[in-house]
Amino acid sequence: MEQFVLSVDQGTTSTRAVIFNHAAESVGSSQKEHEQHFPQAGWVEHDAMEIWRNTREVIGRALADADISKHQLAAVGLTNQRETTVVWDRATGRPVHRAIVWQDIRTQGICDELARAGAAEAGESGEAGASGEAGAADYDRFKDRTGLPLTTYFAGPKIRWILDHVDGARERAEAGELLFGTMDTWLLWNLTGGKDTGIHLTDVTNASRTLLMNIDTLDWNEEICAEIGIPVPMLPQIRSSSEVYGHGDSRSLVMDVPLAGILGDQHAATFGQACFEPGQGKNTYGTGNFMLMNTGADIVRDERGLLTTVAYQLGGADPVYALEGSIAVTGSLIQWLRDNLGIISDAAESETRAKRVQDTGGCFIVPAFSGLFAPYWRPEARGVFVGLTRYVNADHICRAALEAVAFQSGEVVESMNASAAAELEELKVDGGMVVNETLMQLQADILGVDVVRPKVIETTALGAAYAAGIAVGFWDGTEDVVANWSEDRRWVPTWDQQERTRRMKQWRKAVTRSFDWIESETQTTTSSDAVTT
Numbered sequence: 331m332e333q334f335v336l337s338v339d340q341g342t343t344s345t346r347a348v349i350f351n352h353a354a355e356s357v358g359s360s361q362k363e364h365e366q367h368f369p370q371a372g373w374v375e376h377d378a379m380e381i382w383r384n385t386r387e388v389i390g391r392a393l394a395d396a397d398i399s400k401h402q403l404a405a406v407g408l409t410n411q412r413e414t415t416v417v418w419d420r421a422t423g424r425p426v427h428r429a430i431v432w433q434d435i436r437t438q439g440i441c442d443e444l445a446r447a448g449a450a451e452a453g454e455s456g457e458a459g460a461s462g463e464a465g466a467a468d469y470d471r472f473k474d475r476t477g478l479p480l481t482t483y484f485a486g487p488k489i490r491w492i493l494d495h496v497d498g499a500r501e502r503a504e505a506g507e508l509l510f511g512t513m514d515t516w517l518l519w520n521l522t523g524g525k526d527t528g529i530h531l532t533d534v535t536n537a538s539r540t541l542l543m544n545i546d547t548l549d550w551n552e553e554i555c556a557e558i559g560i561p562v563p564m565l566p567q568i569r570s571s572s573e574v575y576g577h578g579d580s581r582s583l584v585m586d587v588p589l590a591g592i593l594g595d596q597h598a599a600t601f602g603q604a605c606f607e608p609g610q611g612k613n614t615y616g617t618g619n620f621m622l623m624n625t626g627a628d629i630v631r632d633e634r635g636l637l638t639t640v641a642y643q644l645g646g647a648d649p650v651y652a653l654e655g656s657i658a659v660t661g662s663l664i665q666w667l668r669d670n671l672g673i674i675s676d677a678a679e680s681e682t683r684a685k686r687v688q689d690t691g692g693c694f695i696v697p698a699f700s701g702l703f704a705p706y707w708r709p710e711a712r713g714v715f716v717g718l719t720r721y722v723n724a725d726h727i728c729r730a731a732l733e734a735v736a737f738q739s740g741e742v743v744e745s746m747n748a749s750a751a752a753e754l755e756e757l758k759v760d761g762g763m764v765v766n767e768t769l770m771q772l773q774a775d776i777l778g779v780d781v782v783r784p785k786v787i788e789t790t791a792l793g794a795a796y797a798a799g800i801a802v803g804f805w806d807g808t809e810d811v812v813a814n815w816s817e818d819r820r821w822v823p824t825w826d827q828q829e830r831t832r833r834m835k836q837w838r839k840a841v842t843r844s845f846d847w848i849e850s851e852t853q854t855t856t857s858s859d860a861v862t863t
């Protein structure tokens with residue numbers, strides 16, 4: 331009987347199940363969107379129970395679509411939106427609060443307070459460079475240990491917020507009654523019948539996005555947990571990205587099938603794109619854009635606004651590291667044009683409209699809806715339209731939105747090239763937006779390197795399938811991933827260097843107009859402030 335691997339890709343806007351055969355071809359799939367809750371400006375929540383129900387539903391539909399039974403599944407892989415935080419009751423399996431999504435900025439106050447405490451502590455101990463001045467704040471206080479700046483993006487401050495705001499939660503977490511997980515942990519716990527089996531695990535890639543894990547030892551850092559106020563008993567065990575974690579339980583639709591691969595979605599895409607050599611990287615265009623570049627066994631510390639993260643770890647092998655440039659708003663800008671402005675009726679119309687005009691009519695959009703992520707990390711920035719005149723119409727705005735996506739990634743690539751040993755020679759792309767050919771051409775023009783789209787653009791689902799399939803011997807190893815990868819389309823730059831420099835300069839000028847919109851109580855000392863504008 332032919333065997334397959336099922337991959338569940340739990341993303342920011344939807345959950346997909348995809349079934350792959352041994353040649354890494356998709357033979358069946360299903361996708362379902364979940365509701366986005368925006369209870370206040372800057373807050374974004376998901377209903378974790380809805381996501382669990384959707385997961386079961388898409389698994390059932392994907393099996394039907396592929397016309398196979400669960401007995402033909404060699405393994406299941408999980409991949410997920412990262413950082414999104416769920417806290418639930420170990421006994422009932424019910425979340426104590428809606429999941430707080432990675433884009434949510436409600437924890438800015440917690441981050442400011444921790445940053446001020448860090449600066450004060452460093453001042454008292456006379457640390458070199460520490461000012462100890464009233465109002466000073468150190469947003470890099472955990473960076474050496476975790477690879478991450480202190481921002482609202484990561485899970486640690488989100489856990490703290492839930493423990494501070496849900497009645498009795500802190501006491502219950504300290505007593506071991508509440509569990510924390512990102513979506514991988516939540517789904518694994520449900521798929522394996524966690525209430526009975528107690529399977530409460532995550533993988534190194536997801537753990538590396540919590541602000542709580544030592545980037546070098548891959549263990550929870552108890553000192554940081556104490557500083558942020560997170561009881562260690564609520565944290566999952568950290569495992570590799572490719573090993574058998576447990577088996578599907580009777581209610582999971584994958585009963586007895588091994589759950590054998592977990593990777594955060596951006597890490598899964600890096601794996602699925604076969605970026606196994608240092609210097610190889612990919613850029614995923616989804617709700618946000620996320621570029622990862624493999625740095626091999628080296629933990630590269632960056633001063634240009636990039637994050638240090640674990641790319642993947644296969645079983646007992648050494649971890650492979652990466653540098654990451656995370657951009658919060660790209661595909662969600664297109665959704666905003668559709669849902670909030672109503673100037674397009676679907677995402678594809680952004681391209682139809684953008685193609686009707688030669689340029690943006692001098693208009694720029696800087697979509698700093700959650701502040702700015704890489705390479706700026708400016709929480710106080712907010713979105714702006716600049717360069718508006720009476721001439722600018724909806725077509726120009728659509729073009730400016732696509733340019734904003736490409737310029738933001740252009741800045742991340744500049745930081746990558748300056749930070750890592752290797753200069754990017756071409757950019758592998760994937761994600762929901764890469765069907766937009768106008769965007770892909772703009773990206774090649776802005777970067778000055780070829781942009782390459784693979785035949786399978788479901789690289790996120792594929793990467794997690796590979797991690798699971800390798801763990802159970804369905805695939806031999808990364809050499810299979812390399813052999814199965816093939817190019818679909820390539821976009822070649824058409825602008826000369828002078829044009830690129832001119833346009834990038836204009837973009838940076840537009841970006842500066844978004845700065846300092848929200849009055850900050852504190853003076854920031856994040857090293858990425860060093861990025862020139």
Ligand SMILES: Nc1ncnc2c1ncn2[C@@H]1O[C@H](COP(=O)(O)OP(=O)(O)O)[C@@H](O)[C@H]1O
Pocket residue numbers: 341342343344615616617618660661662663664665677678679680681761762763765766
């Ligand atoms: N033709 C298109 N042009 C521009 N953006 C698009 C197009 N098709 C989809 N998108 C955008 O891609 C995003 C969906 O990509 P996807 O990879 O599914 O996201 P995620 O995994 O973050 O949920 C949406 O934000 C949508 O606006």
Ligand SMILES: O=P(O)(O)OC[C@H](O)CO
Pocket residue numbers: 340341342343410411412413432594595596616617618620656
């Ligand atoms: O679900 P996506 O594709 O929007 O990815 C979200 C990222 O993992 C957030 O860090």
